[in-house]
Amino acid sequence: MNQIKFKSGFISIIGRPNVGKSTFLNKVLGKKIAIMSDKPQTTRNKIQGVVTDSESQIIFIDTPGIHKPKHELGKFMTDLAIGTLNQVDAVMFMVNATEKIGKGDRFILEYLKSVKQPVYLIINKIDLISKEELIAVIASFREEHEFTGVIPISALTGENIDTLLDVMKDTLPEGPQFYPSEYVTDHPERFIISELIREKVLHLTHEEVPHSVAVTVDKIEKAPDGKNLIDVMATIVVERSSQKGILIGKGGKMLKDIGSMARRDITNLLGTKIYLELWVKVQKDWRNKKLYLNDFGYSDKDY
Secondary structure, X not given: OOOOOOEEEEEEEEOOOOOOHHHHHHHHXXXXXXXXXXXXXXXXXXXXXXXXXXXXXXXXXXXXXXXXXXXXXXXXXXXXXXXXXXXXXXXXXXXXXXXXXXXXXXXXXXXXXXXXXXXXXXXXXXXXXXXXXXXXXXXXXXXXXXOOEEEEOOOOOOOOHHHHHHHHHHHOOEOOOOOOOOOOEOOOHHHHXXXXXXXXXXXXXXXXXXXXXXXXXXXXXXXXXOOOEEEEEEEEEEOOHHHHHHHHOHHHHHHHHHHHHHHXXXXXXXOXXXXXXXXXXXXXXXXXXXXXXXXXXXXXXXX
């Protein structure tokens, strides 16, 4: 009887901002490790999600949305996403089924022309369109590039996700199990906690604040009194004093709301009660200064 050979490898998920890459990753993992927001350019770092079964281990890399950068942080994000293309076993180019092909898609397609690995077109949000509209979307993208395959999905409802996983598994080469079976991400808890806090800022604030925010986790440790409690201390960094005022809010209400919402997700992540303390600090123009980008976790060494 032939033994089933184990398959493993890395698959990059690329696409314009807000096409649903993070929603897809959280769906296949069954756990929230990538933050979601209706604001573009939410993901800033590579988020690796690990899906393991008895026959394979797929490491999905959720990359920042590729866009024309306006500052050093934007350049870091775009370089990070593009830098994964020739370092993986396959590429998933995800698009929004409800939007026509545009300049942003063609910008990405130019980079895909030089990719030697299999490139799959993943059409997300098919729950929002008709079959006739889907056929038209597929045709428009096939005119632009010769894809290895086309897989329509809904990351929100889970439609066709199992088919996608089967196709990706078949694409991967034989290889070792890189991570223990219980792993869902290679990122430390500190990183995910900072992202969960940043997600709440994105959700509760508007206009100038969201993209000017970074979060650093300064402390994670068990409470000294022996209670089943973990102390978490984090700093929210903004670029202007006016933004600090918005985040703190009248009587500290905004900061309390951010902390309350973040505490629920962090409690689910850690599986224990937490005490969360948040501070707000101003660091002028940090998105354009490489020193601060490195300090806040946006480092060139990551790609």
